Amino acid sequence: MKNGPTTHRGISRVWDVVTRPGEGPHIRVGQVLKPGHWKEFDPFLMMAEDWFQQGTFPFHPHRGIETVTFIIEGRLRHEDNHGGVGILEPGDVQWMTAGKGIIHSEDPLPGETVHSLQLWVNLPRSKKMTEPRYQDLRSSKMPVRHEPGALIRVFSGSSDGISAKTLNHVPVTYVEMVLEAGATVTQDLPGSYNGFIYVLEGNGHFGINETRGGQRQVLWLESSHADAESKITIRADQPLRALLVAGEPIGEPVVAGGPFVMNTEEEIKQAFEDYRSGKFGPV
DSSP states (O other): SSOOOOEEEEEEEEOOOOEEOOOOOEEEEEEOOOTTTHHHHHHHHEEEEEOTTTSEEEEEESEEEEEEEEESSOEEEEETTTTTTEEEEEEEEEEEEEOOEEEEEEOOOOOOOOEEEEEEEEEEEGGTTTTOOEEEEEEGGGEEEEETEEEEEEEESSSSEEEOOOOOOSSSSEEEEEEEEEEEEEEEEETTTTEEEEEEEEEEEETTTOOOOOOTTTEEEEEOOOSSEEEEEEESOOOOOEEEOOOOOOOOOOOEEEEEEEESHHHHHHHHHHHHHTOOOOO
């Protein structure tokens, strides 16, 4: 535990996620966290909400980031050029570390539409060129915290002492909350963490000022004292399902170039050169 009193966090900003039509098999898309807000969202780079069918995300490269994909509906087949392959079901999460370079595809099963959320987590300079890895986090196998009228599934980090074994290069708490109407839960977080709540279903009140939030809204957490613990309280007015995601800021320069995120323009150029020259490996 950190020193100092526990602070109760409020909500600093609320915004709606507006979806727009995609193209072809990419049916719809919404920006939960818009890219470019590197300092504000640190260590998170972006989060997209997608509805898509086969052929939307064929084999493509990444370097310097982790992608965290939460499946809301449909079944998703993933494959990479390091021998990884699998099928994700609704409620599952895939935590992919691109590190020094990986080429992968994300494809719904035939005839299915996948509805997903994909978060990009930045990697610090010291981990940009780490070895790639996949962690398929099955909903049915993740640790669960039970409270009256509430279930909290822990995909990464912890919730009131219930901890996941997920491997993190950057400390991240990633929990799914399912609350009955009238239920209240409190999530603990290190005071240094940046974070947000995204409401998938229902509505409720959030934080010390009981800010109201509902479906397809993002609630960004107020900052807290870095040297203390903090808590955020959620109360459901209607049956509520939400994701709470928070992590330790990195505080380094961010330079993004397509599927690559590094610290300098030169590193982005090198990433494209390495990909074109086959250093990411064969597909």
